[in-house]
Amino acid sequence: xxxxxxxxxxxxxxxxxxxxxxxxxxxxxxxxARLAAQGHHVxxxxxxxxxxxxxxxxTAEATARCGGGLEPVRLDVTDRADTEAFVRTxxxxxxxxxxxxxxxxxxxxxxLDSLLVGEWDRMIDVNxxxxxxxxxxxxxxxxxxxxxxxVTVASTGAHEVVPTAAVYCATKYAAWAITExxxxxxxPSIRVTTISPGVVESExxxxxxEAGAAEAMRAYRAHxxxxxxxxxxxxxxxxxxxxxxxxxxxxxxxxxx
Numbered sequence: 200x201x202x203x204x205x206x207x208x209x210x211x212x213x214x215x216x217x218x219x220x221x222x223x224x225x226x227x228x229x230x231x232a233r234l235a236a237q238g239h240h241v242x243x244x245x246x247x248x249x250x251x252x253x254x255x256x257x258t259a260e261a262t263a264r265c266g267g268g269l270e271p272v273r274l275d276v277t278d279r280a281d282t283e284a285f286v287r288t289x290x291x292x293x294x295x296x297x298x299x300x301x302x303x304x305x306x307x308x309x310x311l312d313s314l315l316v317g318e319w320d321r322m323i324d325v326n327x328x329x330x331x332x333x334x335x336x337x338x339x340x341x342x343x344x345x346x347x348x349x350v351t352v353a354s355t356g357a358h359e360v361v362p363t364a365a366v367y368c369a370t371k372y373a374a375w376a377i378t379e380x381x382x383x384x385x386x387p388s389i390r391v392t393t394i395s396p397g398v399v400e401s402e403x404x405x406x407x408x409e410a411g412a413a414e415a416m417r418a419y420r421a422h423x424x425x426x427x428x429x430x431x432x433x434x435x436x437x438x439x440x441x442x443x444x445x446x447x448x449x450x451x452x453x454x455x456x
Contacts, residue, residue: 214266215239215437216293218286220276220333221303223250226352226399229426230300230433235262235269237434242289244274245303276303276329279336286336298348298437299337301330304370308363310411319366326370330377338381341389346441348390350433351378355397355451363411371395382446390444392436397451398423422454 217234221227223245231243235258243251251271258269274285290296305325307318330351341347356368357375375393382391400423428450436445 213238215297216242216289216295217298217300217437218242218244218289218296218337219300219302220244220274220285220329221352222254223247226396226426226429227300227302228254229430230302231269232258232261233427233430233434234437235267236265238265238267240268240270240293242270242272242285242293244272244276244285246273246275248273274303276301276332277324279332282329282332283336286333286340290340295344296337296340296347298350299333300350300352300433301333301374302352303329304352304354306367308367310363311365322366322370326367327373327377330374334377334381338385338389342386345388347388348392348437349378349381349385350392350394350436351375352429352433353378353393353395355395355449355455357393357395358449379446382444390436390439390441392445393447394429394432394436395447395449396424396429396432397449397455399426399429400424422452424450424452 217239219227219231219234219241222231222243227243227245231241231254235241243254245251248271255269255271262268272285272288275281286296286299303325305322307315307321309315309318334349337347337349351374353374354371356364357371360368375395378391378393385391432448432450436448439445
């Protein structure tokens with residue numbers, strides 16, 4: 200019943216209803232905070248709701264000044280029903296969904312001969328199935344609305360493979376391929392963007408249990424970008440005119456060649 204009002208408001212002011220997964224830390228938290236501070240209404244999803252509430256409180260003053268909002272919602276992207284409810288509830292509350300930022304991801308790196316199969320499964324579940332669950336939930340909404348924007352946070356690991364990262368890179372190759380396929384298949388009214396960051400300051404490396412991989416990652420991450428650099432790339436993609444689709448942005452620290 201409120202859909203026409205929200206549609207007019209978004210059209211007149213540029214205010215979007217944006218869903219962000221994996222928003223409790225790192226890139227997801229930075230994206231949610233920046234977009235809310237730009238006046239958008241951000242529905243921030245993650246399992247760690249305490250972190251989401253802290254983020255909402257921390258950004259409350261900045262978002263209030265510009266009319267934005269940051270709404271914490273518990274979300275497990277590996278659960279298809281949970282992801283469907285995340286998208287459906289956002290649309291019911293706000294009348295529309297303008298963008299889905301699929302950022303949730305894990306990175307427990309290890310050599311293949313360590314046979315950490317449970318960690319491989321976790322990466323596949325979050326990084327690949329989680330992305331597909333988001334697409335399955337949001338695509339019918341975007342089609343019905345006649346507009347929408349998918350943004351997938353992949354990795355430079357979608358374009359290279361290094362020791363200890365075979366499975367992680369495989370999931371990011373998959374994320375890149377799925378998103379590119381989606382871009383080619385979608386009606387032009389739906390925009391699709393892949394963001395592929397290099398090394399970013401985050402908690403991702405904290406999940407590495409293999410000692411050798413953890414040591415290699417400490418050296419690899421000696422020079423890292425702020426998550427806000429990735430938030431800026433997401434904001435840039437979202438801010439383009441409706442007839443402009445930013446297909447992919449690759450960004451790295453200057454010291455990462």
